[in-house]
Amino acid sequence: MRTPTSTATIGLSSYAFFWQLSGRVSEPLSIHQALERTAALDVDLFQICDYAPLESMSAAELKDVRTTADALGIALELGTKGIRPEHLRRFLRIAGILGSPLLRTMFNVPGHTPSAEDAIAIFREVLPEFEAAGVKIAVETYEQVLTARILDVIRRVDSPYLGICSDPANTVAALEPPREVIDAVAPYVLNMHIKDFAFSRKEGWVGFTYSGAPLGEGLLDYDYMAGKLQPKERNINQIIEHWLPWQDSEEETIRLENQWTQQSIDFLRSK
Template sequence: MIGLGTYAFFWQHSERAGTPLSLAGAFAATRDLGVDLFQICDYAPLDTMSDAELSDAAAAARHLGLTIELGTKGVEPQHLRRYLELAEVFDAQLVRSMLYSPTSRPTLAEAEAQLRSVVGEYEASGVTLALETYEQVATRDLIGLVENVASDSVGICLDPGNIVARLEHPRDCVEQTAALVKNVHAKDFAFARQDGWVGFTYSGAPMGAGLHDYPHLLEKVRPRERGINEIVEHWLPWQGDAETTVHTEREWTRTTVDYLRSTT
């Protein structure tokens, strides 16, 4: 299933937008594109919402017919248990996370122990935990961790653009993780020369216009055949002013959704 994530609304949610878009507003914009899935990922207000506010947000999603996934950072047991509680509120069946959080950087052995302490609870709740590929953890280490935990409820959230900062190749990341993927972050990326031709900037590109060989990902991972959701994100640089940036962000979202639909 194609979904949108909060990173598709990064600038619209930010204070630089003037009037930041609410979570309910992002839900409505998602539905307006005919998309039925939304991943609330690294959305800071979620951690400070009251029970009533959380219930209202979940009700707004259900009213629009949206399926919800959640995303956070860290594998501390108490934190993952909190997101299991939030998953129940939102009827979410997937939580995306990363090994490190702002307050914790476990070793691989520590992360394995932490995951083992909560994996049974995720299994019992029918919720999948998807750990994202990113530059702070080597892909081979993340794969080893998931394989050691050895639970169908723990897998990988594949974002091959992230690992370029480790000098890993996106195609290698796709091929190495394919069998363990539970979730995909769909965005394109490219290098551009900086002014004066001194160095490069690595950032986002409209889907299909950058370096991401998405057909290769579809071939190796087979997300549609395996029921793996593809969540639209962006790495959109600030475009000089809020109006232009927000307009571009919306256009990139539409472009990505159209691209993904064209490949079905």
């Protein structure tokens, strides 16, 4: 596997290909094709995040993904949802095959909404195995669990192998202001999800839609976030995602998805 450089690496998430990897399009990309697209954009980091087919892949199929990434010079990171011990251990094995040094996750999944005490006990149980494997866990900020509660767990576990995946776009739905979240999580960030966001009036001015925006055109104060989190100085990878709504056609959706990806890459490289 290619080792990321000593400064922050710009990467693409599978969410940057959300529609193109989905069954909504007539010819969905395979994960191998997404890696090829990533390499064609001169990006050398790819985070396979919440990609359902991964869990059903055999060890041989996972090794094939690693082989493709290695051949293209792409480092891999891994993302999932949930913190049940058996689930985390399953993804630790997957991370080992893919060569991922990081597992992004979220606390809640259907059927399991752990309390802070539950989460602390789980992380204390599994983290020695993650530390032995050299894999860190980054818990993403999102609307289902208040940031203060996530931070309480991380502080009480107190391990360099447990931290935050910062995504201030998610927390707006819990009425948590992005700047306050950025300030709070800054010392604990291990990974950054980069996507812009905006409100728009619904038809007839009845309410709002909260959705994605091309990076640099929405409400994300990237300069403030980068100043607080210091990704270059702290070697925190920045992973590009999108909240792109489905457009009027498959062709337009794919065109815009690719356009937003290129704009995001150009934006981050200009900083």
